[in-house]
Amino acid sequence: DTGVSQNPxxxxxxxxxxVTFRCDPISEHNRLYWYRQTLGQGPEFLTYFQxxxxxxxxxxxxxxxxxxxPKGSFSTLEIxxxxxxxxxxxxxxxxxxxGAGANVLTxxxxxxxxxx
Amino acid sequence: xxxxxxxPGPLSVPEGAIVSLNCTYSNSAFQYFxxxxxxxxxxxxxxxxxxxxxNKEDGRFTAQVDKSSKYISLFIRDSQPSDSATYLCAMLQGxxxxxxxxxxxxxxxxx
Numbered sequence: 001d002t003g004v005s006q007n008p009x010x011x012x013x014x015x016x017x018x019v020t021f022r023c024d025p026i027s028e029h030n031r032l033y034w035y036r037q038t039l040g041q042g043p044e045f046l047t048y049f050q051x052x053x054x055x056x057x058x059x060x061x062x063x064x065x066x067x068x069x070p071k072g073s074f075s076t077l078e079i080x081x082x083x084x085x086x087x088x089x090x091x092x093x094x095x096x097x098x099g100a101g102a103n104v105l106t107x108x109x110x111x112x113x114x115x116x
Numbered sequence: 117x118x119x120x121x122x123x124p125g126p127l128s129v130p131e132g133a134i135v136s137l138n139c140t141y142s143n144s145a146f147q148y149f150x151x152x153x154x155x156x157x158x159x160x161x162x163x164x165x166x167x168x169x170x171n172k173e174d175g176r177f178t179a180q181v182d183k184s185s186k187y188i189s190l191f192i193r194d195s196q197p198s199d200s201a202t203y204l205c206a207m208l209q210g211x212x213x214x215x216x217x218x219x220x221x222x223x224x225x226x227x
Contacts, residue, residue, distance in 0.1 A: 004159070033213070040124065042204050042217030043160065056213060091159055105215065107159030 004108035006092050012114045013082055020078045021111040025094030031103060032075050034067055035091040036060065037110070043091055049075060050097065082115045089113075119143050122205055122218025131227050135192040139205035139218045142186065146216075148208040149181045151190045153201045154220065160204055164190065195225045 005024040013019050025032050031050050035043035046065070047057045051072035061067070064082075069075040079086055089110040095103035122139045129135055137151075148167055152160035164179040166172045166188075172179045178191040188207075192199055202220040 031213070035215075040219065042120075042122070042206070042219050043215075044217070045214040048213050058214070093159070103213070104162055104165065107161065109157070109159050 004092055004094050004106055006090075006108040006111045008111060009109065010112045010114070012116065014116050015084060016081055018078065018080045019082060019113060020076050021090050021092075021113075023075045023077070023092030023094075023108060025074070025092070026096075026106060027073075029094035029096045029106075030072070031095045031097050032069055033093040033095075033105060034075070034077050035093065035107075037089040037091055038087075046077075079113070082113075084115045087113055087115045117142055119216050120205060120207055120218045123221055124219045126222040126224060128224045128226060129195055131195060131197060131225055133195050133225070135195050135199070135223060135225075137190045137192075137203050137205075137221050137223070139188050139207075140186055141188075141207055141216075143207070143209070143216075144183075144186070145209045146207040147210045149179070149188050150206040150208070150215070151177075151179055152204040152206055152217075154204060155201045163203075195223075197225050197227050200224045 007022050033048040034046040037043040049069040064080045067077045089112050091110045093105040093107040095105050120141045151164045154160040169181045169183040176193045180189040202222045204220040205218040206215045
C-alpha cells in the first residue's frame with residue numbers, strides 16, 4: 001500500500017451532469033477526509049469519516065454533494081447537477097486516529113474537476 | 117477576515133538562501149500548527165507539525181509558533197531548487213478534525 005489513491009485524476013464534464021470521485025485510503029487508516037482546493041487557494045474542509053460513519057460536514061457541502069464510505073474502506077464523493085463553480089481539485093486524505101492530539105493526514109494527488 | 121492569512125507570493129530566491137514563510141491567524145482556539153508542501157499537480161504533504169507555542173527543527177526546516185501574536189513561521193535554510201513548491205500553513209483546534217489552511221505561498225528556488 002503506497003498511499004492514498006484517487007480516481008479519476010481529471011474529469012471534464014458539462015454543466016448539469018453528475019460526477020463521482022473515488023478515494024482509496026491507506027488500508028490501516030480509520031479516518032478519511034475530503035477537501036476541495038480551487039486555484040490559488042488552500043484546501044477547504046468538506047467532510048470526514050471515522051470508519052463508515054460520516055461525523056462532520058462543512059456548509060460547503062451543499063445538497064448536491066454526497067459522500068459515502070460504505071464499508072469503512074474506500075469512499076466516493078458524488079456531485080449532482082454540476083455547476084461551473086464546482087470546478088476544483090477534490091483532495092482525499094486519510095489518517096489513523098490513535099487518541100488525543102491531532103492526526104497526521106496523508107493526502108492523495110487529487111481529482112481535478114472541470115465543468116464546462 | 118479569514119481565519120488564516122498567508123501571503124501567496126510568489127517568492128523567488130537564489131539557491132542557498134534562507135527562506136522565511138509566515139501565517140497569521142485570528143482564532144485563538146487553534147492548538148496544532150502545521151506546514152504542508154505541495155508540488156504542482158500533487159496533494160499536500162506534511163512537513164512540520166507543532167503543538168502550541170515554541171520552535172521545532174527538522175533538518176533544514178524550522179517551524180516557530182507564537183500564540184501570543186497569533187503568528188507562525190517556517191524557515192528553510194540552505195534552500196535547494198527541489199524546495200520549489202507551494203507551502204501551506206494549516207491549523208487545527210483541539211477536538212476538531214477540520215484543518216484550516218492558508219492560501220499557500222509559491223516558492224521558487226533558482227539554481
